Amino acid sequence: MTAQAQTTGANTLETGILVCGAGAAGLMTGLALAQAGVDVVVAGPAPVAANGRTVALFDGSIRFLESLGVWERANPDAASLSVMRLIDDTGSLFRIPPVEFRASEIGLERFGANIETHVLVRHLLEAAQAQPNLRLLPELLDDFRFEADGANARAASGVIVSARLIVAADGRASPARRAAGIAASSSPYGQTALTAVFAHDAPHRDASTEFHTRGGPFTLVPMTDAADGLYRSGLVWLMRDREVGALSDVDDAALARIVERQAHSVLGKMRLEGKRGRFPMATMTVERLTGPRIALVSEAAHVFPPIGAQGLNLGMRDAAHLVEAVLAAREAGEDLGGPAALARYEALRKGDVASRTTSVDILNRSLLADMPPVDFLRGAGLATLASFGPLRRAVMRRGVLPQSGAPLVMRRPEPPRALAG
Numbered sequence: 372m373t374a375q376a377q378t379t380g381a382n383t384l385e386t387g388i389l390v391c392g393a394g395a396a397g398l399m400t401g402l403a404l405a406q407a408g409v410d411v412v413v414a415g416p417a418p419v420a421a422n423g424r425t426v427a428l429f430d431g432s433i434r435f436l437e438s439l440g441v442w443e444r445a446n447p448d449a450a451s452l453s454v455m456r457l458i459d460d461t462g463s464l465f466r467i468p469p470v471e472f473r474a475s476e477i478g479l480e481r482f483g484a485n486i487e488t489h490v491l492v493r494h495l496l497e498a499a500q501a502q503p504n505l506r507l508l509p510e511l512l513d514d515f516r517f518e519a520d521g522a523n524a525r526a527a528s529g530v531i532v533s534a535r536l537i538v539a540a541d542g543r544a545s546p547a548r549r550a551a552g553i554a555a556s557s558s559p560y561g562q563t564a565l566t567a568v569f570a571h572d573a574p575h576r577d578a579s580t581e582f583h584t585r586g587g588p589f590t591l592v593p594m595t596d597a598a599d600g601l602y603r604s605g606l607v608w609l610m611r612d613r614e615v616g617a618l619s620d621v622d623d624a625a626l627a628r629i630v631e632r633q634a635h636s637v638l639g640k641m642r643l644e645g646k647r648g649r650f651p652m653a654t655m656t657v658e659r660l661t662g663p664r665i666a667l668v669s670e671a672a673h674v675f676p677p678i679g680a681q682g683l684n685l686g687m688r689d690a691a692h693l694v695e696a697v698l699a700a701r702e703a704g705e706d707l708g709g710p711a712a713l714a715r716y717e718a719l720r721k722g723d724v725a726s727r728t729t730s731v732d733i734l735n736r737s738l739l740a741d742m743p744p745v746d747f748l749r750g751a752g753l754a755t756l757a758s759f760g761p762l763r764r765a766v767m768r769r770g771v772l773p774q775s776g777a778p779l780v781m782r783r784p785e786p787p788r789a790l791a792g
Protein backbone atom coordinates (compact mmCIF):
# COMPACT_ATOMS: atom_id res chain seq x y z
CA MET A 372 0.00 0.00 0.00
CA THR A 373 1.38 3.39 -0.84
CA ALA A 374 1.71 6.14 -3.38
CA GLN A 375 -1.05 8.65 -3.89
CA ALA A 376 -3.31 9.08 -0.89
CA GLN A 377 -6.80 7.59 -1.21
CA THR A 378 -9.54 9.40 0.66
CA THR A 379 -12.57 7.92 2.34
CA GLY A 380 -16.08 8.64 1.07
CA ALA A 381 -16.43 11.27 3.79
CA ASN A 382 -13.62 13.23 2.17
CA THR A 383 -11.35 12.86 5.17
CA LEU A 384 -8.03 11.16 5.57
CA GLU A 385 -6.78 9.96 8.95
CA THR A 386 -3.14 9.35 9.71
CA GLY A 387 -0.69 9.25 12.60
CA ILE A 388 1.52 12.14 11.45
CA LEU A 389 0.86 14.67 8.69
CA VAL A 390 4.00 16.17 7.15
CA CYS A 391 3.25 19.46 5.42
CA GLY A 392 5.77 20.00 2.59
CA ALA A 393 7.31 17.45 0.21
CA GLY A 394 10.71 19.14 -0.19
CA ALA A 395 13.89 17.35 0.90
CA ALA A 396 13.22 17.77 4.62
CA GLY A 397 9.56 16.75 4.47
CA LEU A 398 10.21 13.64 2.40
CA MET A 399 13.06 12.52 4.67
CA THR A 400 10.95 13.03 7.80
CA GLY A 401 8.05 11.12 6.25
CA LEU A 402 10.27 8.27 5.06
CA ALA A 403 12.03 7.86 8.40
CA LEU A 404 8.74 7.84 10.33
CA ALA A 405 7.09 5.41 7.92
CA GLN A 406 10.09 3.07 7.99
CA ALA A 407 9.75 3.00 11.78
CA GLY A 408 6.14 1.85 11.34
CA VAL A 409 4.29 5.15 11.86
CA ASP A 410 1.40 5.87 9.48
CA VAL A 411 2.29 9.09 7.61
CA VAL A 412 0.83 11.42 5.00
CA VAL A 413 3.30 13.74 3.23
CA ALA A 414 1.41 16.59 1.56
CA GLY A 415 2.54 19.13 -1.02
CA PRO A 416 3.97 19.20 -4.53
CA ALA A 417 7.56 17.88 -4.62
CA PRO A 418 10.06 20.44 -6.04
CA VAL A 419 11.64 18.27 -8.75
CA ALA A 420 12.38 20.96 -11.37
CA ALA A 421 16.05 21.93 -11.94
CA ASN A 422 17.02 25.33 -10.52
CA GLY A 423 20.82 25.33 -10.75
CA ARG A 424 21.09 24.65 -7.02
CA THR A 425 23.17 21.98 -5.31
CA VAL A 426 23.50 20.84 -1.70
CA ALA A 427 26.67 19.64 -0.06
CA LEU A 428 25.76 16.95 2.45
CA PHE A 429 28.12 15.98 5.24
CA ASP A 430 29.02 12.63 6.75
CA GLY A 431 26.09 12.41 9.22
CA SER A 432 23.54 13.43 6.59
CA ILE A 433 24.80 10.76 4.22
CA ARG A 434 24.56 8.22 7.03
CA PHE A 435 20.90 9.26 7.51
CA LEU A 436 20.19 8.85 3.78
CA GLU A 437 21.90 5.44 3.86
CA SER A 438 19.60 4.36 6.69
CA LEU A 439 16.60 5.43 4.57
CA GLY A 440 17.87 3.35 1.62
CA VAL A 441 18.11 6.53 -0.48
CA TRP A 442 21.86 7.03 -0.65
CA GLU A 443 22.30 3.94 -2.79
CA ARG A 444 20.14 5.59 -5.47
CA ALA A 445 21.55 9.12 -5.04
CA ASN A 446 25.27 8.31 -4.74
CA PRO A 447 25.98 8.02 -8.51
CA ASP A 448 24.62 11.58 -8.94
CA ALA A 449 26.76 13.01 -6.12
CA ALA A 450 30.37 14.25 -6.26
CA SER A 451 32.83 13.76 -3.41
CA LEU A 452 33.88 16.77 -1.39
CA SER A 453 37.31 16.14 0.15
CA VAL A 454 38.90 19.59 0.36
CA MET A 455 37.39 22.97 1.29
CA ARG A 456 39.45 26.01 0.42
CA LEU A 457 38.76 29.54 1.70
CA ILE A 458 40.33 32.45 -0.16
CA ASP A 459 40.18 36.03 1.08
CA ASP A 460 39.23 38.12 -1.96
CA THR A 461 37.96 41.16 -0.06
CA GLY A 462 40.96 43.35 -0.85
CA SER A 463 41.15 44.06 2.89
CA LEU A 464 44.29 45.46 4.51
CA PHE A 465 44.32 42.35 6.68
CA ARG A 466 44.10 39.87 3.85
CA ILE A 467 45.21 36.38 4.84
CA PRO A 468 46.65 33.49 2.79
CA PRO A 469 44.22 30.76 1.64
CA VAL A 470 43.03 28.34 4.31
CA GLU A 471 42.61 24.73 3.28
CA PHE A 472 40.60 22.08 5.13
CA ARG A 473 41.35 18.49 4.11
CA ALA A 474 39.08 15.60 5.10
CA SER A 475 42.16 13.38 5.52
CA GLU A 476 43.26 15.60 8.45
CA ILE A 477 40.35 14.27 10.52
CA GLY A 478 40.65 10.70 9.27
CA LEU A 479 37.90 10.90 6.64
CA GLU A 480 38.10 10.06 2.95
CA ARG A 481 35.73 12.94 2.26
CA PHE A 482 33.71 15.53 4.15
CA GLY A 483 30.61 14.61 2.23
CA ALA A 484 29.13 14.86 -1.22
CA ASN A 485 27.45 17.46 -3.40
CA ILE A 486 24.28 16.80 -5.39
CA GLU A 487 21.75 18.88 -7.31
CA THR A 488 18.90 19.65 -4.92
CA HIS A 489 16.13 18.63 -7.32
CA VAL A 490 17.92 15.33 -8.07
CA LEU A 491 18.06 14.54 -4.34
CA VAL A 492 14.32 15.36 -4.05
CA ARG A 493 13.59 13.10 -7.02
CA HIS A 494 15.36 10.16 -5.35
CA LEU A 495 13.53 10.81 -2.09
CA LEU A 496 10.20 11.00 -3.90
CA GLU A 497 10.82 7.68 -5.64
CA ALA A 498 11.64 6.08 -2.28
CA ALA A 499 8.51 7.61 -0.75
CA GLN A 500 6.35 6.29 -3.59
CA ALA A 501 7.54 2.77 -2.78
CA GLN A 502 7.23 3.09 1.00
CA PRO A 503 4.48 1.23 2.89
CA ASN A 504 2.68 3.36 5.55
CA LEU A 505 3.45 6.53 3.60
CA ARG A 506 0.79 8.22 1.51
CA LEU A 507 1.67 11.13 -0.74
CA LEU A 508 -0.88 13.89 -1.26
CA PRO A 509 0.60 16.25 -3.88
CA GLU A 510 -1.58 19.23 -2.91
CA LEU A 511 -1.06 22.40 -0.88
CA LEU A 512 -2.63 22.46 2.57
CA ASP A 513 -4.44 25.29 4.32
CA ASP A 514 -7.00 25.88 7.06
CA PHE A 515 -4.80 24.27 9.72
CA ARG A 516 -6.50 23.51 13.07
CA PHE A 517 -4.58 22.58 16.20
CA GLU A 518 -6.73 21.02 18.95
CA ALA A 519 -5.85 19.43 22.30
CA ASP A 520 -5.97 15.88 20.98
CA GLY A 521 -5.04 16.25 17.33
CA ALA A 522 -4.66 18.57 14.36
CA ASN A 523 -6.04 18.79 10.86
CA ALA A 524 -5.63 20.68 7.62
CA ARG A 525 -7.51 20.98 4.35
CA ALA A 526 -5.93 20.00 1.03
CA ALA A 527 -6.60 22.00 -2.15
CA SER A 528 -9.07 19.32 -3.32
CA GLY A 529 -11.10 19.82 -0.14
CA VAL A 530 -9.91 16.65 1.62
CA ILE A 531 -9.46 17.12 5.37
CA VAL A 532 -6.38 15.34 6.73
CA SER A 533 -6.35 14.72 10.47
CA ALA A 534 -3.39 13.49 12.53
CA ARG A 535 -1.89 13.36 16.03
CA LEU A 536 0.84 15.75 14.92
CA ILE A 537 1.56 18.10 12.02
CA VAL A 538 5.23 18.41 11.01
CA ALA A 539 5.80 21.78 9.34
CA ALA A 540 8.36 21.10 6.58
CA ASP A 541 6.80 23.76 4.38
CA GLY A 542 9.78 26.07 3.94
CA ARG A 543 10.62 29.55 5.10
CA ALA A 544 7.13 31.07 4.67
CA SER A 545 5.60 28.03 6.46
CA PRO A 546 1.81 28.46 6.36
CA ALA A 547 1.55 25.76 9.07
CA ARG A 548 3.86 27.69 11.43
CA ARG A 549 1.88 30.88 10.87
CA ALA A 550 -1.43 29.14 11.49
CA ALA A 551 -0.04 27.75 14.76
CA GLY A 552 0.86 31.29 15.85
CA ILE A 553 4.58 30.58 16.29
CA ALA A 554 6.36 33.89 15.84
CA ALA A 555 9.30 34.13 13.44
CA SER A 556 11.67 37.01 13.06
CA SER A 557 13.34 37.52 9.74
CA SER A 558 15.86 40.06 8.58
CA PRO A 559 17.03 40.41 4.98
CA TYR A 560 20.73 40.99 4.20
CA GLY A 561 20.19 42.95 1.00
CA GLN A 562 21.98 40.06 -0.72
CA THR A 563 20.92 37.59 -3.40
CA ALA A 564 22.50 34.22 -4.21
CA LEU A 565 23.03 33.57 -7.89
CA THR A 566 23.25 29.84 -8.58
CA ALA A 567 24.17 27.90 -11.71
CA VAL A 568 25.99 24.81 -12.90
CA PHE A 569 29.17 25.21 -14.99
CA ALA A 570 31.18 22.78 -17.08
CA HIS A 571 34.92 23.56 -17.06
CA ASP A 572 38.12 22.16 -18.49
CA ALA A 573 40.38 22.07 -15.39
CA PRO A 574 39.69 19.40 -12.72
CA HIS A 575 38.16 20.44 -9.39
CA ARG A 576 39.95 17.55 -7.63
CA ASP A 577 36.99 17.10 -5.27
CA ALA A 578 37.67 20.54 -3.79
CA SER A 579 35.26 23.39 -3.15
CA THR A 580 36.68 26.90 -3.33
CA GLU A 581 35.02 29.71 -1.38
CA PHE A 582 36.26 33.21 -2.29
CA HIS A 583 35.30 35.72 0.39
CA THR A 584 34.37 38.94 -1.39
CA ARG A 585 32.81 42.18 -0.17
CA GLY A 586 29.40 41.24 -1.62
CA GLY A 587 29.54 37.85 0.11
CA PRO A 588 31.10 34.45 -0.58
CA PHE A 589 31.57 33.23 -4.17
CA THR A 590 31.74 29.44 -3.99
CA LEU A 591 32.37 26.70 -6.55
CA VAL A 592 31.44 23.21 -5.36
CA PRO A 593 32.43 20.01 -7.21
CA MET A 594 29.81 18.05 -9.14
CA THR A 595 29.81 14.82 -11.14
CA ASP A 596 31.30 15.09 -14.66
CA ALA A 597 29.20 16.24 -17.65
CA ALA A 598 28.08 13.72 -20.29
CA ASP A 599 30.76 15.05 -22.69
CA GLY A 600 33.50 14.34 -20.12
CA LEU A 601 34.02 17.94 -18.99
CA TYR A 602 34.30 18.59 -15.26
CA ARG A 603 31.39 20.36 -13.57
CA SER A 604 30.95 22.61 -10.52
CA GLY A 605 28.00 24.32 -8.90
CA LEU A 606 28.22 28.07 -8.30
CA VAL A 607 26.73 29.85 -5.30
CA TRP A 608 27.53 33.57 -5.57
CA LEU A 609 26.23 35.87 -2.88
CA MET A 610 26.14 39.47 -3.98
CA ARG A 611 24.44 42.69 -3.03
CA ASP A 612 20.92 42.96 -4.47
CA ARG A 613 21.87 45.94 -6.60
CA GLU A 614 24.59 43.90 -8.38
CA VAL A 615 22.49 40.89 -9.31
CA GLY A 616 20.29 42.71 -11.87
CA ALA A 617 23.23 43.48 -14.14
CA LEU A 618 24.32 39.85 -14.13
CA SER A 619 20.84 38.55 -14.90
CA ASP A 620 20.79 40.48 -18.16
CA VAL A 621 24.02 39.10 -19.65
CA ASP A 622 23.91 36.12 -21.99
CA ASP A 623 25.21 32.68 -21.02
CA ALA A 624 28.64 33.06 -22.64
CA ALA A 625 29.21 36.46 -21.00
CA LEU A 626 28.16 35.12 -17.61
CA ALA A 627 30.58 32.20 -17.98
CA ARG A 628 33.41 34.67 -18.70
CA ILE A 629 32.51 36.83 -15.69
CA VAL A 630 32.40 33.79 -13.41
CA GLU A 631 35.70 32.50 -14.78
CA ARG A 632 37.32 35.89 -14.09
CA GLN A 633 35.83 36.05 -10.58
CA ALA A 634 37.22 32.56 -9.94
CA HIS A 635 40.69 33.69 -11.07
CA SER A 636 40.41 30.89 -13.69
CA VAL A 637 41.13 28.20 -11.07
CA LEU A 638 38.87 25.82 -13.04
CA GLY A 639 39.96 26.92 -16.51
CA LYS A 640 37.47 27.82 -19.22
CA MET A 641 33.85 27.68 -18.09
CA ARG A 642 30.50 27.00 -19.84
CA LEU A 643 27.06 27.56 -18.32
CA GLU A 644 24.87 24.43 -18.20
CA GLY A 645 21.13 24.87 -17.81
CA LYS A 646 19.25 27.54 -15.91
CA ARG A 647 20.42 30.13 -13.39
CA GLY A 648 18.68 30.52 -10.03
CA ARG A 649 18.29 33.62 -7.81
CA PHE A 650 17.56 33.37 -4.10
CA PRO A 651 17.09 36.34 -1.75
CA MET A 652 19.21 35.99 1.39
CA ALA A 653 17.82 36.42 4.88
CA THR A 654 18.20 35.08 8.35
CA MET A 655 15.14 33.77 10.13
CA THR A 656 14.71 32.50 13.67
CA VAL A 657 11.59 31.25 15.43
CA GLU A 658 10.53 31.78 19.03
CA ARG A 659 10.05 28.00 19.52
CA LEU A 660 10.36 24.85 17.44
CA THR A 661 7.08 23.37 18.65
CA GLY A 662 3.54 24.30 19.62
CA PRO A 663 0.50 22.25 20.50
CA ARG A 664 0.37 19.43 17.91
CA ILE A 665 3.03 20.97 15.65
CA ALA A 666 6.81 20.57 15.23
CA LEU A 667 8.86 22.72 12.85
CA VAL A 668 11.73 21.26 10.83
CA SER A 669 14.34 22.65 8.45
CA GLU A 670 13.61 25.99 6.75
CA ALA A 671 10.25 26.28 8.49
CA ALA A 672 12.41 26.61 11.63
CA HIS A 673 15.62 28.36 10.55
CA VAL A 674 16.99 30.17 7.53
CA PHE A 675 20.48 31.56 6.94
CA PRO A 676 22.77 32.14 3.96
CA PRO A 677 24.50 29.18 2.29
CA ILE A 678 27.91 29.65 3.90
CA GLY A 679 29.75 26.49 4.91
CA ALA A 680 26.89 24.35 3.53
CA GLN A 681 25.02 24.12 6.81
CA GLY A 682 21.31 24.63 5.93
CA LEU A 683 19.91 21.28 4.87
CA ASN A 684 22.45 19.42 7.00
CA LEU A 685 20.91 21.19 9.99
CA GLY A 686 17.39 20.50 8.66
CA MET A 687 18.24 16.81 8.38
CA ARG A 688 19.35 16.76 12.02
CA ASP A 689 15.93 18.27 12.87
CA ALA A 690 14.21 15.48 10.93
CA ALA A 691 16.28 12.71 12.52
CA HIS A 692 15.85 14.11 16.05
CA LEU A 693 12.11 14.53 15.54
CA VAL A 694 11.86 10.88 14.58
CA GLU A 695 13.81 9.96 17.75
CA ALA A 696 11.43 12.02 19.89
CA VAL A 697 8.33 10.47 18.30
CA LEU A 698 9.67 6.93 18.62
CA ALA A 699 10.63 7.52 22.26
CA ALA A 700 7.03 8.61 22.86
CA ARG A 701 5.73 5.47 21.22
CA GLU A 702 8.11 3.34 23.29
CA ALA A 703 6.86 4.97 26.48
CA GLY A 704 3.25 4.42 25.44
CA GLU A 705 2.75 8.19 25.10
CA ASP A 706 0.88 10.21 22.50
CA LEU A 707 3.03 10.59 19.32
CA GLY A 708 2.23 14.31 19.09
CA GLY A 709 1.68 15.04 22.78
CA PRO A 710 3.51 17.50 25.05
CA ALA A 711 6.20 15.01 26.17
CA ALA A 712 7.26 14.17 22.60
CA LEU A 713 7.31 17.84 21.61
CA ALA A 714 9.29 18.88 24.70
CA ARG A 715 11.85 16.16 23.91
CA TYR A 716 12.20 17.44 20.34
CA GLU A 717 12.56 21.07 21.44
CA ALA A 718 15.26 20.11 23.96
CA LEU A 719 17.18 18.03 21.41
CA ARG A 720 17.26 20.78 18.79
CA LYS A 721 17.35 24.25 20.21
CA GLY A 722 21.09 24.48 20.97
CA ASP A 723 22.23 23.21 17.56
CA VAL A 724 19.76 25.45 15.68
CA ALA A 725 20.71 28.57 17.67
CA SER A 726 24.47 28.08 17.41
CA ARG A 727 24.54 27.38 13.64
CA THR A 728 22.25 30.31 12.86
CA THR A 729 24.35 32.69 14.94
CA SER A 730 27.74 31.60 13.60
CA VAL A 731 26.71 31.84 9.93
CA ASP A 732 25.11 35.24 10.57
CA ILE A 733 28.28 36.60 12.22
CA LEU A 734 30.52 35.38 9.39
CA ASN A 735 28.27 36.82 6.69
CA ARG A 736 27.94 40.21 8.42
CA SER A 737 31.71 40.37 8.96
CA LEU A 738 32.22 40.08 5.19
CA LEU A 739 29.67 42.79 4.42
CA ALA A 740 31.03 45.17 7.06
CA ASP A 741 34.06 46.65 5.20
CA MET A 742 35.44 48.02 8.50
CA PRO A 743 39.12 47.56 9.40
CA PRO A 744 38.55 46.30 12.98
CA VAL A 745 36.05 43.69 11.74
CA ASP A 746 38.37 42.71 8.90
CA PHE A 747 41.20 42.35 11.36
CA LEU A 748 39.20 40.02 13.61
CA ARG A 749 37.99 37.90 10.70
CA GLY A 750 41.49 37.79 9.19
CA ALA A 751 43.07 36.93 12.54
CA GLY A 752 40.54 34.11 13.04
CA LEU A 753 41.22 32.60 9.63
CA ALA A 754 44.99 33.04 9.97
CA THR A 755 44.87 31.16 13.29
CA LEU A 756 42.89 28.39 11.61
CA ALA A 757 45.41 28.22 8.76
CA SER A 758 48.43 27.91 11.03
CA PHE A 759 47.13 25.97 14.03
CA GLY A 760 46.35 22.35 13.16
CA PRO A 761 44.51 21.22 16.32
CA LEU A 762 42.09 24.16 16.12
CA ARG A 763 41.52 23.59 12.40
CA ARG A 764 40.75 19.93 13.02
CA ALA A 765 38.38 20.79 15.88
CA VAL A 766 36.53 23.23 13.61
CA MET A 767 36.30 20.61 10.86
CA ARG A 768 34.92 18.00 13.23
CA ARG A 769 32.36 20.45 14.57
CA GLY A 770 31.35 21.50 11.06
CA VAL A 771 30.91 18.11 9.48
CA LEU A 772 31.09 15.43 12.16
CA PRO A 773 28.86 16.30 15.09
CA GLN A 774 29.11 13.26 17.38
CA SER A 775 27.85 13.88 20.89
CA GLY A 776 24.42 15.42 20.63
CA ALA A 777 23.96 14.30 17.02
CA PRO A 778 20.95 12.16 16.13
CA LEU A 779 21.75 8.48 16.72
CA VAL A 780 21.31 7.56 13.06
CA MET A 781 24.01 10.08 12.08
CA ARG A 782 26.72 8.96 14.51
CA ARG A 783 29.64 6.90 13.34
CA PRO A 784 29.94 3.51 15.02
CA GLU A 785 33.46 4.60 15.91
CA PRO A 786 34.82 8.11 15.71
CA PRO A 787 37.43 8.52 12.96
CA ARG A 788 40.95 7.80 14.15
CA ALA A 789 42.22 10.67 16.25
CA LEU A 790 45.21 12.36 14.70
CA ALA A 791 47.88 13.95 16.79
CA GLY A 792 47.97 17.73 16.74
Ligand SMILES: Cc1cc2nc3c(=O)[nH]c(=O)nc-3n(C[C@H](O)[C@H](O)[C@H](O)COP(=O)(O)OP(=O)(O)OC[C@H]3O[C@@H](n4cnc5c(N)ncnc54)[C@H](O)[C@@H]3O)c2cc1C
Nearest residue numbers: 392394395396415427512541542669670677680682683684
Ligand atom coordinates in the same frame (compact mmCIF):
# COMPACT_ATOMS: atom_id res chain seq x y z
C1 LIG B 1 21.88 28.95 -2.99
C2 LIG B 1 21.72 27.95 -1.88
C3 LIG B 1 22.68 26.97 -1.68
C4 LIG B 1 22.55 26.06 -0.63
N1 LIG B 1 23.53 25.14 -0.41
C5 LIG B 1 23.40 24.27 0.63
C6 LIG B 1 24.41 23.28 0.88
O1 LIG B 1 25.41 23.16 0.17
N2 LIG B 1 24.23 22.43 1.95
C7 LIG B 1 23.15 22.51 2.76
O2 LIG B 1 23.04 21.73 3.71
N3 LIG B 1 22.18 23.43 2.54
C8 LIG B 1 22.27 24.30 1.50
N4 LIG B 1 21.30 25.21 1.27
C9 LIG B 1 20.09 25.19 2.10
C10 LIG B 1 19.10 24.14 1.60
O3 LIG B 1 18.93 24.26 0.20
C11 LIG B 1 17.78 24.29 2.31
O4 LIG B 1 18.04 24.21 3.70
C12 LIG B 1 16.81 23.19 1.95
O5 LIG B 1 16.60 23.12 0.55
C13 LIG B 1 15.48 23.42 2.66
O6 LIG B 1 14.65 22.33 2.40
P1 LIG B 1 13.19 22.31 3.00
O7 LIG B 1 12.62 20.99 2.61
O8 LIG B 1 13.18 22.72 4.42
O9 LIG B 1 12.43 23.51 2.27
P2 LIG B 1 11.90 23.66 0.75
O10 LIG B 1 12.82 23.04 -0.21
O11 LIG B 1 11.58 25.12 0.62
O12 LIG B 1 10.57 22.82 0.74
C14 LIG B 1 9.38 23.26 1.33
C15 LIG B 1 8.24 22.65 0.54
O13 LIG B 1 7.03 22.97 1.21
C16 LIG B 1 6.06 23.20 0.22
N5 LIG B 1 4.94 23.97 0.79
C17 LIG B 1 4.87 25.29 1.06
N6 LIG B 1 3.65 25.60 1.52
C18 LIG B 1 2.94 24.46 1.55
C19 LIG B 1 1.60 24.14 1.90
N7 LIG B 1 0.74 25.08 2.31
N8 LIG B 1 1.18 22.86 1.80
C20 LIG B 1 2.03 21.88 1.36
N9 LIG B 1 3.31 22.13 1.00
C21 LIG B 1 3.76 23.40 1.09
C22 LIG B 1 6.79 23.93 -0.89
O14 LIG B 1 6.08 23.79 -2.09
C23 LIG B 1 8.12 23.20 -0.88
O15 LIG B 1 8.14 22.13 -1.78
C24 LIG B 1 21.42 26.13 0.22
C25 LIG B 1 20.44 27.11 0.01
C26 LIG B 1 20.58 28.01 -1.04
C27 LIG B 1 19.53 29.08 -1.24
